[in-house]
Amino acid sequence: MSVVPNADRASLAGPSLEAIREAHARIAPHIHRTPVMTSQSLDAVASAQLYFKCENLQKTGSFKIRGATNTIFSLGEEEVSRGVVTHSSGNHAAAVALAARWRGVRAWIVMPSNSSLAKRRAVEAYGGEISYCEPTLSAREATAVEIMRRTGAVIIHPYDDDRIIAGQATAAVEFLEEVPGLDFLLAPVSGGGLLSGTAIAAQGLEPGIHVVGCEPKNADDAYRSLAAGRLVPANHPDTIADGLRAQLGERTFAILRERVDRIVVLTEEEIVAAMRLVWERMKLVIEPSSAVAVAPALGRKLAGPERAAEGKRIGIILSGGNVDLVSLPFR
Amino acid sequence: MSVVPNADRASLAGPSLEAIREAHARIAPHIHRTPVMTSQSLDAVASAQLYFKCENLQKTGSFKIRGATNTIFSLGEEEVSRGVVTHSSGNHAAAVALAARWRGVRAWIVMPSNSSLAKRRAVEAYGGEISYCEPTLSAREATAVEIMRRTGAVIIHPYDDDRIIAGQATAAVEFLEEVPGLDFLLAPVSGGGLLSGTAIAAQGLEPGIHVVGCEPKNADDAYRSLAAGRLVPANHPDTIADGLRAQLGERTFAILRERVDRIVVLTEEEIVAAMRLVWERMKLVIEPSSAVAVAPALGRKLAGPERAAEGKRIGIILSGGNVDLVSLPFR
Numbered sequence: 001m002s003v004v005p006n007a008d009r010a011s012l013a014g015p016s017l018e019a020i021r022e023a024h025a026r027i028a029p030h031i032h033r034t035p036v037m038t039s040q041s042l043d044a045v046a047s048a049q050l051y052f053k054c055e056n057l058q059k060t061g062s063f064k065i066r067g068a069t070n071t072i073f074s075l076g077e078e079e080v081s082r083g084v085v086t087h088s089s090g091n092h093a094a095a096v097a098l099a100a101r102w103r104g105v106r107a108w109i110v111m112p113s114n115s116s117l118a119k120r121r122a123v124e125a126y127g128g129e130i131s132y133c134e135p136t137l138s139a140r141e142a143t144a145v146e147i148m149r150r151t152g153a154v155i156i157h158p159y160d161d162d163r164i165i166a167g168q169a170t171a172a173v174e175f176l177e178e179v180p181g182l183d184f185l186l187a188p189v190s191g192g193g194l195l196s197g198t199a200i201a202a203q204g205l206e207p208g209i210h211v212v213g214c215e216p217k218n219a220d221d222a223y224r225s226l227a228a229g230r231l232v233p234a235n236h237p238d239t240i241a242d243g244l245r246a247q248l249g250e251r252t253f254a255i256l257r258e259r260v261d262r263i264v265v266l267t268e269e270e271i272v273a274a275m276r277l278v279w280e281r282m283k284l285v286i287e288p289s290s291a292v293a294v295a296p297a298l299g300r301k302l303a304g305p306e307r308a309a310e311g312k313r314i315g316i317i318l319s320g321g322n323v324d325l326v327s328l329p330f331r
Numbered sequence: 332m333s334v335v336p337n338a339d340r341a342s343l344a345g346p347s348l349e350a351i352r353e354a355h356a357r358i359a360p361h362i363h364r365t366p367v368m369t370s371q372s373l374d375a376v377a378s379a380q381l382y383f384k385c386e387n388l389q390k391t392g393s394f395k396i397r398g399a400t401n402t403i404f405s406l407g408e409e410e411v412s413r414g415v416v417t418h419s420s421g422n423h424a425a426a427v428a429l430a431a432r433w434r435g436v437r438a439w440i441v442m443p444s445n446s447s448l449a450k451r452r453a454v455e456a457y458g459g460e461i462s463y464c465e466p467t468l469s470a471r472e473a474t475a476v477e478i479m480r481r482t483g484a485v486i487i488h489p490y491d492d493d494r495i496i497a498g499q500a501t502a503a504v505e506f507l508e509e510v511p512g513l514d515f516l517l518a519p520v521s522g523g524g525l526l527s528g529t530a531i532a533a534q535g536l537e538p539g540i541h542v543v544g545c546e547p548k549n550a551d552d553a554y555r556s557l558a559a560g561r562l563v564p565a566n567h568p569d570t571i572a573d574g575l576r577a578q579l580g581e582r583t584f585a586i587l588r589e590r591v592d593r594i595v596v597l598t599e600e601e602i603v604a605a606m607r608l609v610w611e612r613m614k615l616v617i618e619p620s621s622a623v624a625v626a627p628a629l630g631r632k633l634a635g636p637e638r639a640a641e642g643k644r645i646g647i648i649l650s651g652g653n654v655d656l657v658s659l660p661f662r
Contacts (some may be wrong), residue, residue: 035366037388056614057368276656283387283616283652323616325607325661 013167013254014196017204023070023166024173030069030102034058034171036178041281046297047310051182053175053279056286056321060122062243063171063319064095064158071156072099080105082152087133087140088245089115092158100224108153110143112136114201114254118324133306159193160249164221169197176205183312184302186293188319189213189222189263190244192252197208198317199241199259212302213256213263214293216240216271221247223263240268240329243289243320270295272329278318279330287315288329337383344585345527346497348535354401354497355504361400363387367509372612377628378641382513383609385533387617387652391453393574394502394650395489397425398524401498402487405431411436413496418464418471420446421574422651423489428459434459439484441474451549468567490524491580500528506646507536514643515633517624519650520544520553520594521575523583529648530590543633544587544594545624547571547602552578555592557587571599571660574620574651595633601626603660609649619660622650 013271015023025279034054042050055063072084082104086096100107109128111120112135122285123130133143157164171194185202189195199211215222219237225248234247248256266274275291277298278284286294293316296302303307341398346354365385373381383395403415414437417427424440426619440459442451443466464474475650479486488495502525503516512659518527530542546553550568556579565578579587597605606622606628609615624647627633633640 061614279616279656283392285610285614285616325610325659328656328659330656 002289012258013251014200015162015169018201019162020166020169020173020197020201020204023163024170027066027069027167027170028074030059030099031065033174036273037282037284039116039282042277042298045277046300046314048297049313050150050297051313051315052177053171053315053317054284055171056284056290058128058320060091060094060098061320061322062091062095062167063194064091065098065319066170067100067159067164067167068092068095068099068156070170071161071163072103072105073098074163075154076078079154083107083154084156085144085147085151085153086110086156086158087144088158091120091322093119093128094122094126096156097123097126101127106153108147108151110140112148116324118322120194122322127323130163156247160251162251163256164193164251165197165200168194169201171317172198172201173205175317176202179313179315180206180279181313182206182209182315184210184212184309185315185317186212186214186296187317188241188244188289188292189215189256190219190289191246192222192248192256194317194319195260196252196255199255203259210261211259212296214296215263215265216244216292217265217267219244220265222256223265225253226260226263228263229257239271239288241271241288241292243287244292264296266292266295270299271278274298276330284318285321285323286318290320293317293319343589344582345531346493346500348531350493350497351424351500351504351528351532351535354494355420355501357404358397358400358501361390361430362396363389364505368613368615370613373608373629376608377631377645379628380644381628382506382644382646383613384502384512384617384646384648386502387615387621387649389651391422391424391425391429391457392651392653393422394499394648396429397501398490398495398498399426399430399487400433401425401501402492402494403427403434403436404456405494406485410485414438414485415487416478416482416484417441417477417487417489418475419489421450422653424450424459425453425457427487428454428457430460437484439478439482441471441478443471447655449653453653465622469479475559489577490522491582493582495524496528496531496583496586498528498530499525500532502648503529503532504536506648507533510644511537511622512644512648513537513540515541515543515648516642516646516648517543517545517574517627517646519575519620519623520587521550521552521620522577523579523587525648525650526591527583527586534590541592542590543627544591545627546596547575547595547623548598550575550597551596553587554596556584557594558580559604570602570619572602572623574618575623595627597623597626601630605629607661615649616650616652616654618654621651622646623651
């Protein structure tokens with residue numbers, strides 16, 4: 001188990017709870033209010049009461065549509081009129097494409113040339129205009145900036161933006177409205193948009209709740225950054241959780257160090273085992289990134305020396321369900 | 332497309348709507364009231380409004396727990412005291428084991444020696460006592476009868492029993508309470524317990540609804556039996572829909588010929604394609620037998636010469652979600 005103690009909470013960065021509520025009102029006409037599911041079978045494995053917020057059932061198959069929709073609908077008519085641009089190989093790409101379609105503007109999506117066919121098709125299905133580039137972060141950023149300069153499109157960052165963070169936080173708002181009194185709230189962490197928003201919302205709505213970030217051991221820059229007290233770059237992340245290969249931004253790091261109870265890191269084996277249990281017992285298709293937030297509860301990796309998680313009420317955000325069915329990790 | 336015209340409806344066999352309502356009250360404290368889900372993405376494929384009753388999320392992972400629970404809880408104290416016995420390699424086995432545990436009696440489950448490990452484990456997890464036999468119907472029946480004689484246990488037939496049929500019918504009762512005004516209601520057919528109960532409930536609650544049975548072309552004894560007007564035995568069924576290899580019984584045949592609008596038969600390719608779409612778009616794990624009832628809507632195989640299914644409200648019973656994740660049909 002991996003524990004990072006709470007940092008000093010004097011200066012609280014990020015969007016306010018009020019901004020999160022405004023985001024929720026802004027996006028509610030477009031997104032699904034996803035169901036919360038339970039499983040007696042998984043409760044028995046965890047010796048706890050588990051609640052699953054099913055963002056795998058969200059539009060585009062992940063929570064990313066929340067932040068993208070909030071950001072794109074926060075822009076003024078004039079500002080958004082020339083469209084939006086982002087770079088992403090995954091769920092944020094599809095989310096920006098769909099949110100832009102809802103807003104009625106063009107979306108340019110920069111994708112690395114090695115993106116999966118399934119992800120390209122999703123972006124195309126939502127009307128996104130794809131530009132391919134070399135599969136490096138610098139090539140992606142340079143291509144997005146070039147499109148921005150050429151077209152006047154607004155760049156939509158995948159996580160290091162208060163409007164994105166406020167949007168992602170709305171999943172926790174719905175979750176805690178439906179299931180009050182959670183002891184723990186678990187979410188995966190990659191760039192930190194979901195986890196930082198979740199922490200702000202949860203602590204505002206449910207003081208005393210323990211917000212736990214969940215991260216692959218093979219992509220543990222958030223764990224290492226919080227332990228070091230400074231941003232530590234990702235170190236060649238190599239994990240099956242393909243949605244969790246980004247690294248914290250300045251903004252999300254500042255929020256997490258103030259708000260998050262701890263980061264738990266999971267092995268690849270723990271991630272696949274948790275994913276399999278959710279597929280088999282709950283009959284839900286979740287992607288490996290979602291399983292990262294299930295594994296600590298099933299593996300009883302939540303309890304610190306000062307408290308036990310047994311018998312507690314544990315909320316888990318299932319972040320998405322986009323997988324390639326022809327290359328599954330089950331053996 | 333394959334159409335069997337309605338038969339004369341003079342003599343109506345099977346449990347009454349009242350018996351079905353009693354069954355529902357009897358089993359409601361034990362089973363899940365499963366959710367009804369929708370998918371804009373699949374609606375677009377079908378050009379219709381689709382509603383999915385998620386019995387894959389039911390206890391034991393299939394609707395079979397409804398009939399097993401109704402039957403076992405219908406038995407008198409004395410009658411049930413020496414336990415129950417059944418033969419099944421699949422979902423009925425797990426259902427009988429769990430319902431017997433709820434009733435507090437022993438359950439002997441005769442399983443063919445080639446049953447999958449996953450299915451044996453499910454039965455064991457619910458406390459069923461497994462007897463293995465040769466993988467033939469006659470060996471299964473003989474072994475069950477031997478156990479009945481030795482122990483005094485009551486045999487729980489998988490489908491050809493009014494109490495089973497009334498139990499399976501309760502899924503349609505919940506479905507139509509939640510989604511009134513369906514034009515079509517689709518369910519898979521194997522032994523016919525689910526389909527015959529569905530037809531009785533649906534026609535009682537929603538006169539004018541078209542109840543459609545869905546069957547693999549490679550296991551089409553129900554289609555051929557209704558076409559011939561007499562029970563035609565299954566002809567070496569060989570289909571990926573492993574839950575649909577049984578054949579109609581006398582009782583279910585009598586109900587279906589009076590009640591069912593038509594039987595649509597599906598190729599293996601249509602079944603796998605429908606299964607894949609549900610996994611990918613709805614993020615639901617369904618077994619191939621469930622996909623058999625999805626395929627006619629997606630493939631627009633519902634419209635007869637006299638009417639179109641486009642734009643209609645189509646209910647689909649997703650019968651179960653028990654699959655072996657290490658041998659999936661996706662390529």
